[in-house]
Amino acid sequence: xxxxxxxxxxxxxxxxxxxxxxxxxxxxxxxxxxxxxxxxxxxxxxxxxxxxxxxxxxxxxxxxxxxxxxxxxxxxxxxxxxxxxxxxxxxxxxxxxxxxxxxxxxxxxxxxxxxxxxxxxxxxxxxxxxxxxxxxxxxxxxxxxxxxxxxxxxxxxxxxxxxxxxxxxxxxxxxxxxxxxxxxxxxxxxxxxxxxxxxxxxxxxxxxxxxxxxxxxxxxxxxxxxxxxxxxxxx
Amino acid sequence: xxxxxxxxxxxxxxxxxxxxxxxxxxxxxxxxxxxxxxxxxxxxxxxxxxxxxxxxxxxxxxxxxxxxxxxxxxxxxxxxxxxxxxxxxxxxxxxxxxxxxxxxxxxxxxxxxxxxxxxxxxxxxxxxxxxxxxxxxxxxxxxxxxxxxxxxxxxxxxxxxxxxxxxxxxxxxxxxxxxxxxxxxxxxxxxxxxxxxxxxxxxxxxxxxxxxxxxxxxxxxxxxxxxxxxxxxxxxxxxxxxxxxxxxxxxxxxxxxxxx
Numbered sequence: 001x002x003x004x005x006x007x008x009x010x011x012x013x014x015x016x017x018x019x020x021x022x023x024x025x026x027x028x029x030x031x032x033x034x035x036x037x038x039x040x041x042x043x044x045x046x047x048x049x050x051x052x053x054x055x056x057x058x059x060x061x062x063x064x065x066x067x068x069x070x071x072x073x074x075x076x077x078x079x080x081x082x083x084x085x086x087x088x089x090x091x092x093x094x095x096x097x098x099x100x101x102x103x104x105x106x107x108x109x110x111x112x113x114x115x116x117x118x119x120x121x122x123x124x125x126x127x128x129x130x131x132x133x134x135x136x137x138x139x140x141x142x143x144x145x146x147x148x149x150x151x152x153x154x155x156x157x158x159x160x161x162x163x164x165x166x167x168x169x170x171x172x173x174x175x176x177x178x179x180x181x182x183x184x185x186x187x188x189x190x191x192x193x194x195x196x197x198x199x200x201x202x203x204x205x206x207x208x209x210x211x212x213x214x215x216x217x218x219x220x221x222x223x224x225x226x227x228x229x230x231x232x233x234x235x
Numbered sequence: 236x237x238x239x240x241x242x243x244x245x246x247x248x249x250x251x252x253x254x255x256x257x258x259x260x261x262x263x264x265x266x267x268x269x270x271x272x273x274x275x276x277x278x279x280x281x282x283x284x285x286x287x288x289x290x291x292x293x294x295x296x297x298x299x300x301x302x303x304x305x306x307x308x309x310x311x312x313x314x315x316x317x318x319x320x321x322x323x324x325x326x327x328x329x330x331x332x333x334x335x336x337x338x339x340x341x342x343x344x345x346x347x348x349x350x351x352x353x354x355x356x357x358x359x360x361x362x363x364x365x366x367x368x369x370x371x372x373x374x375x376x377x378x379x380x381x382x383x384x385x386x387x388x389x390x391x392x393x394x395x396x397x398x399x400x401x402x403x404x405x406x407x408x409x410x411x412x413x414x415x416x417x418x419x420x421x422x423x424x425x426x427x428x429x430x431x432x433x434x435x436x437x438x439x440x441x442x443x444x445x446x447x448x449x450x451x452x453x454x455x456x457x458x459x460x461x462x463x464x465x466x467x468x469x470x471x472x473x474x475x476x477x478x479x480x481x482x483x484x485x486x487x488x489x490x491x492x493x494x495x
Contacts, residue, residue, distance in 0.1 A: 179380060185411060189415040225400050233389065
């Protein structure tokens with residue numbers, strides 16, 4: 001951080017600013033560990049609810065396992081979105097971000113990448129454990145992790161649009177769900193499709209490629225929508 | 236032509252032009268719907284497989300058209316609002332959203348009623364049904380966002396951004412649902428859409444009701460936009476002149492507080 005304070009912000013290189021943004025977000029996350037732990041705990045608890053409600057039949061659980069893991073991970077990502085802009089909106093950092101001389105597009109990418117590291121990566125790492133608790137067949141494990149690795153960034157970016165639109169509202173949790181869950185459908189369809197195809201023994205690389213296409217599209221277009229939405233919300 | 240379009244961008248002109256267009260629109264729409272419905276429901280020959288059940292097509296297909304049309308209209312208005320800051324565009328986008336949602340609902344309900352005699356079930360997870368349901372959710376989301384934001388300007392722009400995001404996503408959603416459907420179950424045969432297989436006595440009334448629905452759409456659009464214009468411009472002189480003048484002349488109880 002010391003190297004940054006000596007120069008005016010407009011003279012800094014893009015990469016060092018992005019790096020500084022990521023460092024700041026990481027520092028904030030580790031000083032406020034709820035942001036890391038709560039999505040993960042939600043994921044674990046919500047997956048646990050399924051055997052308790054639908055029964056412990058091994059065949060049935062293994063049949064629904066890919067869908068349960070994916071839907072629960074999707075909901076966990078959505079619920080974690082609140083920490084993306086909320087605190088920064090309340091303490092005025094978001095305005096500083098919008099007024100920064102650096103391109104907002106890349107600052108937002110850095111912010112969203114940090115959020116993904118904090119909220120989504122632990123979920124992805126834990127997903128195989130929970131999948132085996134639901135008796136999912138082992139051929140599906142690697143495809144599950146790969147599909148989550150490609151899919152959760154898309155969920156985070158789309159959620160970022162919804163969050164940016166609703167950050168000015170005091171109670172936006174349910175509204176956010178209504179806005180972005182329909183947009184999550186393609187990721188869910190292709191993500192579970194990858195796992196199902198792998199379990200059925202059919203080729204799944206094409207579906208992974210489709211997820212990668214969604215990822216590319218989301219990375220290139222979502223920051224534009226997020227910055228437009230933030231400017232409206234901050235006004 | 237451009238002069239005319241430019242005038243439509245001003246709420247006052249939209250209001251007066253709307254008043255001039257409405258009587259024509261009402262009579263043409265009424266004629267189309269009466270002819271289309273009487274012909275379609277009363278005189279078209281029954282289908283050799285579905286009997287009279289197919290007649291719901293005269294309601295179902297026009298509703299499906301309105302679903303698509305409403306969303307494209309909203310997307311156009313959203314772009315016009317964000318790029319050129321035309322405030323009339325937002326008024327129209329706001330007016331169209333519930334019409335689109337209702338058309339989607341009408342399409343889903345009429346499809347369900349049609350499904351019971353023909354497929355034996357009121358709902359199947361068919362690609363077209365599922366993506367229409369998702370389209371309904373997107374309409375609901377846009378309406379919910381607008382009602383949640385208090386500032387009218389912010390609400391307008393936020394809805395415009397969400398509409399454009401939805402526009403990019405709708406083809407992706409439709410494609411993914413289509414793909415998902417072919418993986419999980421055989422696509423149901425909806426070959427009724429192939430009008431070449433049906434005699435003209437069946438599809439000509441559908442044209443009448445189709446254009447009738449388009450007429451209804453524009454009537455709804457104009458009426459809802461006019462209400463919104465009066466609400467937003469209630470402090471401007473022309474609205475005061477209009478309402479107070481009318482009241483003084485006709486001496487009718489309009490429900491609007493004229494003492495304000």
